[in-house]
Structures are given as C-alpha cells and as structure tokens.
Amino acid sequence: MESNPATSRLTAIALSFMAVIWVSPFSWLILNAFNPLSTGQLEIPRSIGLDNFALAVSGNAGRQFLNSMLIAAGTATLSVVVGISAAYPLSRLRIPGRNAFLWTLVLLRMLPSAGVLVPLYFAAQRGGLLNQFGVIIALTILNLPFTLLLLKNFFDTVPIELEEAAYVEGASLFQIVTRIVLPMSRAGIAVVWFFSFTGAWNEFLLPLIFARVQDAFPMSVGLYAAFGQQGAINYGFLTAFSIIYAAPAIGVYFLLRRNMNTGFAGVGVKG
Amino acid sequence: MKNQANPWLTSNLLVLGLGMLPAALLIGALLYFTAWAFAFSFTDLALVGRKSVEWSWVGLQNFERLFTRRGFLESLWTTVIFVFFSAIVGQSVLGFLLAALLRGSQSTIRTVVEVCIMLGWLLPDIVAAFLWSATTAQTGLINQLIVVPLGFAPINFINEYALPIVTIANVWKGTAWSYLLFSAALDSVSREVVEAAKVDGATPFQRIWMVQLPIIRPHIATNMLFITIWTFTYFPLIYAMTGGGPGRQTETLAVFLYNQSFSRGNLGFGSAISVAMLVIVGLLSLVYLRMLREPK
Numbered sequence: 262m263e264s265n266p267a268t269s270r271l272t273a274i275a276l277s278f279m280a281v282i283w284v285s286p287f288s289w290l291i292l293n294a295f296n297p298l299s300t301g302q303l304e305i306p307r308s309i310g311l312d313n314f315a316l317a318v319s320g321n322a323g324r325q326f327l328n329s330m331l332i333a334a335g336t337a338t339l340s341v342v343v344g345i346s347a348a349y350p351l352s353r354l355r356i357p358g359r360n361a362f363l364w365t366l367v368l369l370r371m372l373p374s375a376g377v378l379v380p381l382y383f384a385a386q387r388g389g390l391l392n393q394f395g396v397i398i399a400l401t402i403l404n405l406p407f408t409l410l411l412l413k414n415f416f417d418t419v420p421i422e423l424e425e426a427a428y429v430e431g432a433s434l435f436q437i438v439t440r441i442v443l444p445m446s447r448a449g450i451a452v453v454w455f456f457s458f459t460g461a462w463n464e465f466l467l468p469l470i471f472a473r474v475q476d477a478f479p480m481s482v483g484l485y486a487a488f489g490q491q492g493a494i495n496y497g498f499l500t501a502f503s504i505i506y507a508a509p510a511i512g513v514y515f516l517l518r519r520n521m522n523t524g525f526a527g528v529g530v531k532g
Numbered sequence: 533m534k535n536q537a538n539p540w541l542t543s544n545l546l547v548l549g550l551g552m553l554p555a556a557l558l559i560g561a562l563l564y565f566t567a568w569a570f571a572f573s574f575t576d577l578a579l580v581g582r583k584s585v586e587w588s589w590v591g592l593q594n595f596e597r598l599f600t601r602r603g604f605l606e607s608l609w610t611t612v613i614f615v616f617f618s619a620i621v622g623q624s625v626l627g628f629l630l631a632a633l634l635r636g637s638q639s640t641i642r643t644v645v646e647v648c649i650m651l652g653w654l655l656p657d658i659v660a661a662f663l664w665s666a667t668t669a670q671t672g673l674i675n676q677l678i679v680v681p682l683g684f685a686p687i688n689f690i691n692e693y694a695l696p697i698v699t700i701a702n703v704w705k706g707t708a709w710s711y712l713l714f715s716a717a718l719d720s721v722s723r724e725v726v727e728a729a730k731v732d733g734a735t736p737f738q739r740i741w742m743v744q745l746p747i748i749r750p751h752i753a754t755n756m757l758f759i760t761i762w763t764f765t766y767f768p769l770i771y772a773m774t775g776g777g778p779g780r781q782t783e784t785l786a787v788f789l790y791n792q793s794f795s796r797g798n799l800g801f802g803s804a805i806s807v808a809m810l811v812i813v814g815l816l817s818l819v820y821l822r823m824l825r826e827p828k
Contacts, residue, residue, distance in 0.1 A: 272633055273641050279630075280648040283704070285673060287651070289666040290659075302671050347555030350548040353541055364821075366559065369566055371761045371813045376789070376806030379799055380568035384561075402558045402565075409555065421538070428540045434547060437540055463656040465768055484658055503659040511654045 290500050299497035313501035321475065321483060322502065328393060328472075329462055329479035330509070335397040336461035337454045340404045341412075344453065348412035349438060353421070363413065366406035374403060374466065382470055396471045400461050408453055415449030416442060451517045459510045480506045572803035579797035587800070594804035604805065606780060607788040608812075611764060614699055614784050619763040622703030624756065627710025631718055632740055646711075653708030661772035664701040665690060690774065694781045698770050705769065706762075710755055717751035718744060750824055757820040761813050785809050 293299040294313055296306030351359055381402075385395045419442050427437050443450070465481040472478055478486065484502055487495075541548065573594055577587040598604040630649070634642045652660070667673045668689035675686040689697050721744050729743045745752070767786040770776070776783035776791060783791070785805065793802030 269636065273637060276630075276633060276637060276641055276645050280645045283645075283648040284651060286663045286667040286704070288673060290663055303666070303673055303676055343554045343558065346551035350552050353538070354545075354548065366562075368761075368814055368817055369562070369810075371765060371810070371817075374765075376569045376803060376809075377562075377565045379572065379793070379803075380565040384565065398558075402562050405555060405558050405562065424540065425538070428538075432540075434540050434544045459654065463658075463768075465658060481656065481658060499662070503656075503662060507655050507659050510656065511651065514650065514654055 290503060293496050294500035294504050296497065299500065313497035314505070316495075316498050317501040317505055321478070322480075322505070324476060325478050325480045325483040326505070328477060329481070329506075331393055332396050332400070332464075332468065332479055333458045333462040333509075335393075336400040336404065337457035339397060339401045340408045340457040341450060341454050343401065344405065344408035344412045345443070345450070348409050349416055349442060351409065352413045352416035363406065363410045367410055370403065370406040377403075378466065378470065381467075385471060391471050391473060392477060393472070396464075396468050397461075399467055399471070400457075400464060404457050404460065408457065411453050411456075412446075412449065415446040415453075419445045455513060455517055458513060462510050569803050570807060572800055573807045575800045577799045577803075579794065579799055581797070584797075584799075590800070594801050595808070597801060598804060598808055603780075603788060603792075604785075604808070607783050607785045610695065610780075610782065611784040611786075613695065614702070614770075614782075615760060615763045618699040618702040618706070619759045620756065622699065623706045623710045623759055623763075624752075626703065627707050627755075628714045628752075630707070630711050631714035632744075634715070635718055649708045649711055652704045653706065655705070657705075657768035658772050660701065660705050661769050664697065664704075665773055668697050691778055694774055694778055698773055698782050701773065702763065702766070702769060706759065710759060713751060713755045714748070717748040721747050753820050753824040757817060757824075760816055760820070764813055764816075765809065 289303050292303065292306060295309050295311070296304075297308060297310040297312040298306070299313065350356075351363070381399050385391050385399065388395075390398065423441050423445075424437050427441055432440070463481060464479075465485065468477075468479050469482050469485070472482065480502075484499070484506055487499060487502060574589055574591060575587045576583055576590045576593075578584050630645065634645060637645075655663070669675075670686045670688045672689075674689065679685075679687055687693075725743060725747070726739055729739050734743065765786050766784075767790060770782055770784060771787055771790065774782045776787040786809075789802055789805045789809070792798050792805060
C-alpha cells in the first residue's frame, strides 16, 4: 500500500531489525560448526575449517541420512497417494456427514501421539513391522486425517465444469483426474507432500521406539544418541550434524516455495 | 459437488470406492488404536514389571487420580499459560502484524524477513531446542550481547525463567505458520474494498481493524483452532530443552503424559491423561468452530 515514505522507511527498519533478531540464535550453530576447536561456547573461531562436517558425515551419518530420507519421502508419497485416491471421491460424491466425519478425525488425531504409541507398538510387533516400513505406515496413519481434509479442500476448489467439459469430449475418469484435477491442485498437493515430508523427517519418538538397531536409526534419533556417546559432548560434531540434518527440509521448502505460498490459501478455507 | 448426476462419477462408483479403500483401512486402524488407548485408561497397565502382563480393570480410578493427586491440575495450568502466550498472543498476533506490514513493503524486505521467519519454522525440533538452550545459556548470546555489557551478572535464563524462555522459543519456531496463513488470507481480500475504505478516509489502522479483519475472520478462526491444538499437545521442543523442569515449571500436559507413561511406566494413568487432553481439546475446538460458523 502506498503510504508516505517516512513511515514506510520506519517500517522497513523495524522489519529488518526483527529479521536480525530472528536469525541471531543461528550464530551459535554456525560459529561452532565451522570451528574445528569448538567448545560449545559462543565465540569467534580462531580458525575456520570443515573438520566437523567431515566428522559428521563419516561413520553412521550417511546411513542415518538415507534412513531419514527413506522414511520422510516414503511417508509423504504414501500419504499423498492414499490421500488423493480417497479425497477425490470425498470431494465429488455427496456422502452424508463427510465434513463432520473428517473434522472428527482431525480432532481425534489431536490426541497426543504418545497416547496411541503403545497400541501402535504392540500392533507393529505382532505384524513384524518394527522397521522403517512400519514407521512409514504408522506415520501415514497418523497423517491421514489432516491430509484428507486438506486435499479435499483443494479438490473442492477445482471447478466441476471443467470436468464436465472433459467428459463431453470423451475423457475417462482416469484422464479427468490426471489431466485436470491433479494439475489444477498441484499447489495444494505440494503443500500436503511438504508437510508430511518435514513431519516425518523431524519425527523422533516413533523411530526411537520402532527402530531397535543402530543401522535403522534416522538422523533425529542419531542426533539424540550422539549427545552422550563420547562421554563429553563434542559440540563441533553436534552442530555440524545439526546443520546437515536441518538442510533437506529447508531445501525442499525453497524448491516448493512458489507452490507453497499459493497452496496456503487453501488451508484457511473452511472444510 | 452440487450436481449429483455427473456421469463420469456415477458410472465409476466402483473405481471410486476402491480408491477410498486404502484410506478407509488406515483410518480404521487409527480408530482401532485410539479405542485401545481409551481402554487402557480404565486399567492399571504398566510399561514394565508384573502389571505389564497381569493388568486389571480399575474403573475410574485413573481419572480420580487426575484430580486428587498433584500433577495434573498444575500441568494443566502450565499448559494454559504456555498456549495462551506462545500460540495466541505470540504466534497469532505477531504473525498477523508481519503479514499486514510485509504486504506494504518492498519485495526484497518481504523476501528477507519471510526467509528468516521460515528458517525457525523449518528447523527440526531437536535442533531448535539446542539453539535456544545455547542462546539462553550463561555464556550464550543474550548474556554476552545484552546482560553483561549492561553491567549485570550473567543470568542462567533456562533455570530462572524456564517457562518464559520456552514460550519465546515456541513463538520463534511457530510464527511462520500463522504468518503464511494470514498472508494468504489477506491476499484474498479484494483490493477494491480496501481502496474504497481509503477513499472514504479510513486510516491504515481502521482499514485493518474494520475492513480486513472482519473479512478474514474464518481464516483467523481456522488458524486459532490449529495452533491452539498443536501447541496444546506440543512435546519435543519443551522436552528437549528442559525435560519439564526445573522442578515442574515447564511440565505441560504433553510432557506430563510422556513422563508418566514412559519414565514412570504408568501406561494406564498416562492414557487417562491423554483422554482428558482430548476432551479439553474437543471443547476448545467446539468454541472455535462456532466462531467459524457464525454468519457475518
């Protein structure tokens, strides 16, 4: 909005100040990660080097990175595929009480996940699913109510006239969905995929309980385990590992950024 | 959606039904597990030891303990404070202010601020907990940059102001969500309406308060609903920063639930806590959904 230049300059200064405050906690992370002689204190390093990163990617870290990737990408993709195939009918067929049902599910899911952890664990144990695949399924189950609600909202915004026109032209259901509905709700699907991805990438409790062996640890559990491993805490390792761990979620966001911002508009629409 | 006679849908009901099948199965599993968690709350099931095998039904005993023993009510109060200040006051208000201010700003500033806020949100919970522990430590950023230069002795913030620090950390982490949502909501307010108000002589404050806010009220309600519930059950950040301490100062219900279930092994009592949390969350949601439904 075109307000007068003095106020807008003042706002700009205030906003920049705010941005600086916002990123200032990162100083500790960066200073320690690039300091080979890091002590965990906030200080300007005497020498700068990548030793910590070399240490962080050697050993178990590569394996843990792959585990995290598998869990996060697997959960996100499974959630989106299962979600789409159910959300399209939910959006288009007039099933009585579907909105109330979806909202109930979302509320039910607000039960803290520690609450359903024990039954989930028993079930996975019985089904022989105490591994990555089990984690993916468990996380998908926990994600699904939210995924369904969001995807249905996005599909609701695709005008049905387009589908009618396509049908008149002789398109099949499959063609209608893949050529019209999915491309038009691309932004929404990106948002849902991204939420599931970061959620699974950050998830700590579930893999901690499901993955019993070192080889199956994702990075979140690895980071936690690294805390007490060498007796004294190696802050250089810890901070470098944290940066590597945080990078993919941030990277994925910036890849999807354009889609995300439009996709968010749909989140606010009432269900 | 309005038109039921859509031939490509009605002739493919079977396919659509099959499409819903996997989701229905997984939702069924979710309901089954939740029911199981409910059932646990009427037992004295334990994580280890004799009662993990030979548990018995104890009726409402666990729910009585919520109110007769110390812990639950204190945690509830801590949670209320935490949710009110970090979600409603911090994230929502700050998120809205940022969204409103950044709309009028240059695109470079907008991008920079947006990226800065997003970084906090995108950071994994455990890493965020590290950052805030380090920043508020005795040799951390706040002490080195503000407290010591002003001539005070360094303060161990996490010990002395645990709840405020955890609250601020959560504002830092969560504001991006509210910002993004409000930003998208403000985009949906048509330019003409705002311009008309301007022509009529409304001040910038009036334009926001009396024109834009009422229009985006459904978005506000949705946002409040989501962040209240998330914050209410939010666990990793607090647990990794303080573990609920010092004493019980930061033991929110989610931390209390975890400590009771997995540190002390009282699964039955833990389930009763989660059922109580669900009831509270349900009541809160009803309030917000009313806000959402009310006609303009």
